[in-house]
Amino acid sequence: MADYVYVLLLFAVQVLANSDDSFLPKVKTVFSSGNSSVPIVLWWTGSLFPHFQGDSATINCGRGSCLATKDKGKLQNPMTRGIIFYGTDFRADESPLPRQPHHEWALLHEESPMNNYILSHNPTMRMFNHTATFRRESDFPLTSLPIQSLDHLTARKPVPLTEKNRLRDSEGLASVLYVQSHCNVASDRDRYVKELMKYIKIDSYGECLNNKKLPNEELEDTLTMHHPDFLTFISRYKFHLAFENAICDDYMTEKLFRPLHVGSVPIYWGSSKARDWMPNDQSIIMMEDFESPQKLAEFITAVDQDDEEYLKYLKFKEEGVTNQFLIDHMMNRMWHDDEVGNGDFITSFECYVCDKVNERMEAESRHNEDPTFPSPVPHFGSYNHMGCPAPDVSYGDRSDVSVTEDFYMWPEDFWQSFEQAMALQQMIKVGEKDASKLFDYMREMRKKKRH
Ligand SMILES: *[C@@H]1O[C@H](CO)[C@@H](O)[C@H](O)[C@H]1NC(C)=O
Ligand SMILES: *[C@@H]1O[C@H](CO)[C@@H](O)[C@H](O)[C@H]1NC(C)=O
Numbered sequence: 001m002a003d004y005v006y007v008l009l010l011f012a013v014q015v016l017a018n019s020d021d022s023f024l025p026k027v028k029t030v031f032s033s034g035n036s037s038v039p040i041v042l043w044w045t046g047s048l049f050p051h052f053q054g055d056s057a058t059i060n061c062g063r064g065s066c067l068a069t070k071d072k073g074k075l076q077n078p079m080t081r082g083i084i085f086y087g088t089d090f091r092a093d094e095s096p097l098p099r100q101p102h103h104e105w106a107l108l109h110e111e112s113p114m115n116n117y118i119l120s121h122n123p124t125m126r127m128f129n130h131t132a133t134f135r136r137e138s139d140f141p142l143t144s145l146p147i148q149s150l151d152h153l154t155a156r157k158p159v160p161l162t163e164k165n166r167l168r169d170s171e172g173l174a175s176v177l178y179v180q181s182h183c184n185v186a187s188d189r190d191r192y193v194k195e196l197m198k199y200i201k202i203d204s205y206g207e208c209l210n211n212k213k214l215p216n217e218e219l220e221d222t223l224t225m226h227h228p229d230f231l232t233f234i235s236r237y238k239f240h241l242a243f244e245n246a247i248c249d250d251y252m253t254e255k256l257f258r259p260l261h262v263g264s265v266p267i268y269w270g271s272s273k274a275r276d277w278m279p280n281d282q283s284i285i286m287m288e289d290f291e292s293p294q295k296l297a298e299f300i301t302a303v304d305q306d307d308e309e310y311l312k313y314l315k316f317k318e319e320g321v322t323n324q325f326l327i328d329h330m331m332n333r334m335w336h337d338d339e340v341g342n343g344d345f346i347t348s349f350e351c352y353v354c355d356k357v358n359e360r361m362e363a364e365s366r367h368n369e370d371p372t373f374p375s376p377v378p379h380f381g382s383y384n385h386m387g388c389p390a391p392d393v394s395y396g397d398r399s400d401v402s403v404t405e406d407f408y409m410w411p412e413d414f415w416q417s418f419e420q421a422m423a424l425q426q427m428i429k430v431g432e433k434d435a436s437k438l439f440d441y442m443r444e445m446r447k448k449k450r451h
Contacts, residue, residue, distance in 0.1 A: 036067040039357045040079045041350060044096055045086035046070035048108075050347045061351035064358040068350055072096075081357040082106055084350065087133070087386075088115040092424040093438035099428045104360070106130040106353045107381070108346070110142040112253075113388040114186035114246040114410065118417035120388040123425045125381040130356055132349045133386040135250045140334050140352050142345055144277065146254045150321045150330055153279055158263025158314050161307055164238050168304075174201040175304045176267070177237035183208035185245035186410040189269065191401075192293060192394040193241060199297030202241065235262035238310065239300060243287070244270030248388035252277065256284075265313045267300065269394075279316035280323055293395065390414045419445065 038058070043049045049070040051057035056069040066082070074080050075096050080103070083096055087109025096103070107128040109119060118124050125131070132140035147153065167173040183190055190208050197204075203212045214220050219233060234240065240259040244251060250271050259266040260283065268274055269287035278284050285303075290296035303309050321327060334352065336343035356379075363376040391410035393401050401407065423441035426432075432441075 038065045039081040040067045041082035043070045045089045061354045063355040066354035082353040092420045095435045097435045098433045104129040108132045112246045113248045117414045121421045122383040124421040128381045131381045131385040137384040146257045174203040175238045176202045178204040178241040179206045180208040181206040184406040186391040188394040189243035196293040240264045242266040242268045279321040
């Protein structure tokens with residue numbers, strides 16, 4: 001949630017700060033209205049529309065132009081080919097129906113799977129013709145979004161180890177830091193951390209499992225996580241618990257990359273494949289590698305007490321990034337700057353969709369003129385473009401966890417959203433025009449199942 005708000009804030013700031021032409025994206029936008037001779041790309045999530053005057057803008061991309069718009073009235077326009085959704089805001093009962101054969105749905109979602117579990121299911125992912133998600137398998141992978149640059153990972157010097165050890169031995173600092181204020185989450189991380197705390201001292205500052213107060217009020221306000229004072233404060237800890245709010249392959253956030261930036265060792269739980277994105281092969285401790293919180297605590301303690309071993313985890317700060325996969329990826333990723341409107345991932349994906357739509361229209365007209373040219377084959381997503389497993393308890397046996405616990409809302413949400421996906425699939429199939437009938441379709445499907 002917080003990340004989403006952050007993106008929107010970034011937008012607002014950009015709008016306020018740049019009302020003149022100097023801010024216009026490299027992709028030049030021209031404001032227009034009325035009919036379009038170019039394909040239309042419709043932002044179904046209007047709040048993310050990345051152009052700041054009016055409802056529509058002509059965008060010039062690699063393979064041609066499109067009219068980008070947030071005017072939902074354009075849905076029935078025959079030139080409307082691309083429809084872009086922001087994953088967190090995708091609602092099956094507000095989807096653009098009836099779905100025409102030439103409607104190419106495009107999904108943009110870099111946030112947590114728990115924000116909208118309907119996207120974790122195969123039937124949903126197959127509805128999207130173009131995908132930009134945290135999964136490397138998506139068409140326009142956003143996996144490395146939380147990595148600003150390789151330099152950002154390596155440039156900042158860690159607090160010297162002698163100082164970190166002094167803080168631990170003389171100032172009573174724990175070796176392990178936990179800062180989390182979103183407590184009831186799909187990964188159920190607090191249950192595990194609570195157990196881990198039985199075996200190793202952890203300073204916990206956020207609202208979850210809080211056992212320590214920040215030294216002053218000013219710092220309290222810096223819990224926005226991006227503040228320099230906050231980074232300085234957390235950099236004094238040798239290890240950071242970096243547990244994601246939901247578990248899915250390639251879903252990683254700044255929780256993982258912030259400790260690397262400040263020079264602390266992440267103890268990570270989230271994507272099982274996180275190692276693929278690390279600066280080298282020894283810069284992270286993976287919680288999953290340990291059979292119990294106790295075993296993990298024993299390992300952390302051993303590394304904490306062995307200076308030579310600890311420093312191995314920070315070697316990348318001197319030697320730089322040696323993971324060739326990461327280096328190649330950062331060079332070739334499909335967007336560039338963070339700045340909105342200047343090659344950022346949102347406008348870059350908009351152009352990607354525009355290009356795909358133009359490409360297909362060209363291929364179609366070529367085929368119509370000369371049938372020896374093959375007609376373009378359908379393209380759409382699948383489970384591995386963003387599918388995620390059902391939420392489960394983080395520690396212990398599910399049967400030992402009382403059914404009244406808040407945690408259960410997550411699996412319930414997950415399975416309810418699966419029913420929604422099935423109902424939406426059916427609605428598309430029969431050409432339903434009214435998306436708000438979703439719940440009627442769900443009722444029907446349940447009835448049939450019972451019979
Ligand atoms: C756009 O085209 C539609 C038919 O394709 C027509 O009914 C409408 O009047 C046109 N609008 C403008 C502004 O030209
Ligand atoms: C878009 O995806 C759907 C599957 O949901 C598919 O039937 C359709 O052919 C795809 N369209 C294109 C243009 O590839």
